[in-house]
Amino acid sequence: MGVLRRTWAWIDDVTGLSASLGPILTHLVPRAQKTRWLYVFGSATLAVFIVQVGTGIALSSAYVTGSGQAYDSLLFISRSRVGSVIRGIHYFGASAMIVLIGIHAIRTYLMASYKHPRQVNWLTGAALLMFTILMAFTGQLLRWDQGGFWTAVVAAEQAGKTPFIGHWLGHFLLAGDTAGGATLSRFFAAHVFFIPAFIFAFLGFHLYLVLHNGISEPPKAGRPVDPRTYRTWYHAMLKKDGVPFWPDAAWRDLFFAMLIVILVVMLGIFVGAPALGKPPDPTIIQASPRPDWYFLWYFALLSMIPKWMENFVIVGGPAVFGLFLILLPFFGGKGERSPLRRPWSILIVAFIVTIIGYYWHMGVLAPWSPRMDAPPLPPAVVGVTTGSVADGARVFHQKGCEYCHLVSGYGGIRGPDLSDAGDRMTRAEIATRIFSGAQNMPSYTGNMSPQDLTVLLDFLESRHLKPPAATKRFPPR
Numbered sequence: 001m002g003v004l005r006r007t008w009a010w011i012d013d014v015t016g017l018s019a020s021l022g023p024i025l026t027h028l029v030p031r032a033q034k035t036r037w038l039y040v041f042g043s044a045t046l047a048v049f050i051v052q053v054g055t056g057i058a059l060s061s062a063y064v065t066g067s068g069q070a071y072d073s074l075l076f077i078s079r080s081r082v083g084s085v086i087r088g089i090h091y092f093g094a095s096a097m098i099v100l101i102g103i104h105a106i107r108t109y110l111m112a113s114y115k116h117p118r119q120v121n122w123l124t125g126a127a128l129l130m131f132t133i134l135m136a137f138t139g140q141l142l143r144w145d146q147g148g149f150w151t152a153v154v155a156a157e158q159a160g161k162t163p164f165i166g167h168w169l170g171h172f173l174l175a176g177d178t179a180g181g182a183t184l185s186r187f188f189a190a191h192v193f194f195i196p197a198f199i200f201a202f203l204g205f206h207l208y209l210v211l212h213n214g215i216s217e218p219p220k221a222g223r224p225v226d227p228r229t230y231r232t233w234y235h236a237m238l239k240k241d242g243v244p245f246w247p248d249a250a251w252r253d254l255f256f257a258m259l260i261v262i263l264v265v266m267l268g269i270f271v272g273a274p275a276l277g278k279p280p281d282p283t284i285i286q287a288s289p290r291p292d293w294y295f296l297w298y299f300a301l302l303s304m305i306p307k308w309m310e311n312f313v314i315v316g317g318p319a320v321f322g323l324f325l326i327l328l329p330f331f332g333g334k335g336e337r338s339p340l341r342r343p344w345s346i347l348i349v350a351f352i353v354t355i356i357g358y359y360w361h362m363g364v365l366a367p368w369s370p371r372m373d374a375p376p377l378p379p380a381v382v383g384v385t386t387g388s389v390a391d392g393a394r395v396f397h398q399k400g401c402e403y404c405h406l407v408s409g410y411g412g413i414r415g416p417d418l419s420d421a422g423d424r425m426t427r428a429e430i431a432t433r434i435f436s437g438a439q440n441m442p443s444y445t446g447n448m449s450p451q452d453l454t455v456l457l458d459f460l461e462s463r464h465l466k467p468p469a470a471t472k473r474f475p476p477r
């Protein structure tokens with residue numbers, strides 16, 4: 001112990017740490033009895049960001065930029081135990097950052113922490129939110145599998161719709177006219193150099209401002225912010241009722257941040273990053289590129305809105321949201337902070353969360369996109385393992401019918417459920433549909449042998465939902 005104490009005394013003597021950091025650690029913060037746990041999301045975001053920096057540097061040491069090698073280098077990383085765990089942590093860390101910064105933003109918005117004198121806290125926070133989203137976007141691209149590749153293409157197409165600068169912006173994103181090696185270098189540089197540099201700078205400023213202005217006290221209905229008197233009131237309140245940041249308030253930040261980091265590491269170890277998609281191939285126009293989950297809702301939104309609204313949503317959506325974030329502290333810099341006195345703030349959050357939730361749900365179901373990964377129907381569903389019905393079930397899978405049609409819960413949902421095809425349609429009707437196709441169903445004329453058609457029809461005719469008479473509901477009502 002003596003050695004430790006003397007070492008620390010020496011370090012403190014030559015660095016002056018306790019004299020400079022001590023007051024920061026023990027500065028007074030509002031007591032915030034009831035809402036104390038709502039204040040932990042910002043520091044947890046920071047903790048996960050540090051994890052991202054660490055795992056990101058580790059990943060970059062084995063990652064090769066280059067359209068020919070990026071995918072292979074990721075395969076290499078994923079094949080080693082350590083590499084795949086680091087990739088998993090980085091993936092779940094990204095997810096955690098998005099969730100945490102989202103909650104942090106909602107919390108500060110609902111509590112109106114953006115009001116005087118914390119306007120610039122809010123603005124730097126909004127910038128950090130934007131940078132975090134950009135990191136998530138550029139990161140999923142670096143996988144350079146089919147999903148990443150097409151995300152880049154779709155993003156450039158969208159950017160191209162921006163008025164006036166669209167063409168230039170699309171060109172800038174792809175670093176050329178088409179997605180290729182130069183695109184990947186550009187996204188890599190953005191993901192590991194530019195955006196992180198901005199994050200560090202804004203984060204430093206954000207934290208400095210938190211110290212400079214003090215953490216916001218919990219809002220109380222009927223206690224509006226008056227810019228002329230707020231600071232005097234705030235300092236008097238702290239003097240009377242404040243608690244030192246360390247340890248009275250900081251232990252919660254520390255505890256929650258540790259919990260999140262442990263969770264992220266556990267997920268990285270036991271669940272791992274999503275498997276890589278197929279290698280990118282510009283000649284395959286992938287019908288349904290799927291972005292990572294945090295962008296899925298936006299993707300679904302774009303897939304589902306009518307065509308004429310598309311440009312408006314792509315350009316107008318982010319513009320309105322960005323303007324709202326920037327103007328909010330200027331137009332709402334004083335007055336009531338309590339969400340009870342700002343009911344529209346609750347409505348706005350509820351609206352945004354509902355929209356995102358709804359489209360996210362739709363994105364997960366992806367009713368518009370065929371499910372290319374639908375497994376062959378299991379024997380339990382088919383009912384038999386040999387004979388024409390079983391052969392038909394195989395054709396149903398091989399010819400891609402199952403990508404779009406459900407049978408007893410297996411398959412895609414782009415077309416109607418065919419679990420009861422035998423109850424609803426005659427053999428001739430089904431055959432007509434297979435040959436003529438439909439609005440969203442390809443025609444199979446010339447693409448199906450007579451034998452295949454026969455067994456396929458046998459299979460579909462055998463699909464019944466109506467239970468045989470003997471097994472009707474018992475006891476009868």
Ligand code: HEC
Pocket residue numbers: 370396399400401402403404405414415416417421425429430433434438439440441442444456
């Ligand atoms: C790309 C997706 C897709 C594929 C692949 C596909 N279908 Fe369809 N199918 C649809 C859609 C969408 C409809 C509904 C069309 C409509 O009625 O407007 C449909 C309708 C049908 C219907 C009529 C169902 C009803 O309830 O009216 C049958 C039967 C059918 N498909 C059978 C097949 C068979 C058999 C195959 C494979 C040989 C197949 N489909 C492949 C999308 C698909």
